[in-house]
Amino acid sequence: ADEISVDALQAWLRAFAGAVAENRDQLTKLDQAIGDGDHGTNMDRGMSAVVAALDDAPPADAAALFKQVGTTLVSKVGGASGPLYGTFFLRLAGAGGAGPWDAETFARALRAGLDGVVARGKAEAGDKTMLDALIPACDALDAALAAGQPLGEALTAAADAARDGRDATVPMLARKGRASYLGERSIGHQDPGATSTSLLVETAAAELG
Ligand code: ADP
Ligand code: MG
Ligand code: MG
Numbered sequence: 001a002d003e004i005s006v007d008a009l010q011a012w013l014r015a016f017a018g019a020v021a022e023n024r025d026q027l028t029k030l031d032q033a034i035g036d037g038d039h040g041t042n043m044d045r046g047m048s049a050v051v052a053a054l055d056d057a058p059p060a061d062a063a064a065l066f067k068q069v070g071t072t073l074v075s076k077v078g079g080a081s082g083p084l085y086g087t088f089f090l091r092l093a094g095a096g097g098a099g100p101w102d103a104e105t106f107a108r109a110l111r112a113g114l115d116g117v118v119a120r121g122k123a124e125a126g127d128k129t130m131l132d133a134l135i136p137a138c139d140a141l142d143a144a145l146a147a148g149q150p151l152g153e154a155l156t157a158a159a160d161a162a163r164d165g166r167d168a169t170v171p172m173l174a175r176k177g178r179a180s181y182l183g184e185r186s187i188g189h190q191d192p193g194a195t196s197t198s199l200l201v202e203t204a205a206a207e208l209g
Contacts, residue, residue, distance in 0.1 A: 002151065004101045008208055009062055010054060013069060015203040017047035023199060030192040034179040039081060039192035046077035046085070062101050066093035066109075080177050081193060084117050084130065091116035103151040106208070107141050114138050121176060128172035128179060128186065130193035136161035137201045152209030155201075162201035166194040 020027070020043045028040030050072050059065040066089045074086030095112030096105050114134050123129045140161035144154035167190070174186035177193075 002102060004062075004103070004106055004151070004208055006059070006062055006065060006099065009065055009101070010058070012204050012207040013047075013054065013065075014051055015207050016200050017051045019199040019203050020044050020047045020196060023195070027192050027196055030190055030195055033189045034174060034182055034186045035192060036079075036178055038079065039196065042077050042079055042081050043085075043196050046073045046082060049073075049076040062099040063093045063097050066090070066096070080121070081130075081196070084121055084193075087116040087120045088113040103145055103154065106151070107138070107145055107154075110141065111138050123176040126172060127175040128169045128191050128194075129174075129176050130191070130197040132169050132172070132191065133162040133165040133194040133197040133201065136165040137197075152205075155205035155209045159198075159202045159205040162198040166190065166198040169194045 020040075024040035024044045026040070027043060028037055031037050031039035050069050053068055053072050054065075057068075059068050070086045070088070070090035070093060073082055073089065076082070077085070091112045092109040096109035099105070101109070114131070117131060117134065118124070121129065121131075123131050125131060125135050137158040141154050141158040144157045145151075149157070169191035170189065171187060172191070173184065174180045174182065174191070179186045179189075179191065
């Protein structure tokens with residue numbers, strides 16, 4: 001299968017950092033409605049530090065790359081999203097290995113990242129969290145690859161599923177994280193973490209396809 005170069009993986013992370021910066025105010029606004037209003041600044045601070053670390057010392061292989069990303073996010077971002085996104089990328093590193101990565105490696109690594117978020121945060125589908133974008137994205141990616149679609153098309157399907165999953169968080173009642181403190185009042189708002197995760201999958205489709 002076609003290789004995904006370390007350069008392409010790095011370009012994905014830089015594109016995600018750019019998308020987070022561009023959408024920082026929206027992510028913050030969403031978190032103001034059902035949280036403490038810091039998701040945009042949290043993610044932007046973390047991903048800016050990731051880009052600075054990449055500029056400083058470009059990792060030699062995929063495992064080193066994602067390990068650096070995960071470690072940076074855990075150390076720079078507090079709250080829920082730092083450890084959750086940090087765990088996600090550390091699991092990517094562990095499951096995908098040094099490389100070279102192909103489409104199958106990427107899908108397997110993403111699934112391991114998802115499992116890491118579940119293990120860390122104990123949330124499930126429908127709890128109104130980042131998982132509501134990540135789970136459908138992984139499922140769509142696996143299904144598309146199993147059907148023989150090339151990586152680009154499979155990632156486009158994953159990005160569509162992530163966006164739909166993000167939108168589907170609006171009517172959900174939050175059962176995990178700060179939004180859960182609101183109970184019924186969390187209904188009617190889009191989840192900030194599902195929104196940033198949708199950006200993560202959309203940039204993967206744009207950069208790795
Ligand atoms: P905090 O809530 O600590 O201020 P952020 O605002 O950066 O952290 O991130 C909030 C997002 O984290 C939520 O929108 C949700 O998607 C995600 N989240 C919170 N708790 C969990 C959990 N237990 N499992 C998965 N995702 C979670
Ligand atoms: Mg917050
Ligand atoms: Mg916070």
